[in-house]
Amino acid sequence: MARAAALAAASLVLAGCALLDQDGTGPVSVFDAEPGDCFLVPEEITAELTQLTGVGCAEPHDQEAYAVVEYTPAEGADGYPGDAVLKDFADGSCAAEFAPYVGVDYRDSSLFFTYLLPSVRSWEQGDDRSVTCFIxxxxxxxxxxxxxxEL
Known part of the structure; x- marks a missing residue:
């Protein structure tokens, strides 16, 4: 199961620090990325990702996870809502979670955000409803x- 990479900001996706190898790097499942984890951009961008490469946040990195937000489908809606609906949800949710994490509103920041969305496959096979937001x-x-x- 994997999440589709949203093409927001620079279409970047990363890996988590919470489950890293002893040397500060390592592959992490996209489902294990947590706020505060830092990542490198994958060398190859694909439609679906299963793993990310995590690094210590004191090391140069491209992204930092700052929120995992659960999408709640409308009552009676059981199927995949579609990329447009999930992107709208992610844009609003990730923007709302930005200031509490960074300390400044997204519109006043020098930073950007992007996100990982559930893919059709992870939605249907794995009950994946989470959007992971990255700075x-x-x-x-x-x-x-x-x-x-406050950057």
């Missing part, structure tokens, strides 16, 4: 956590 830049890599940074 990113379009310039230099991040070299520390952005939590509370």
């Amino acid at each position: 990113t830049t379009t310039g230099e890599p991040l070299v520390d956590s952005v939590e509370g940074s």
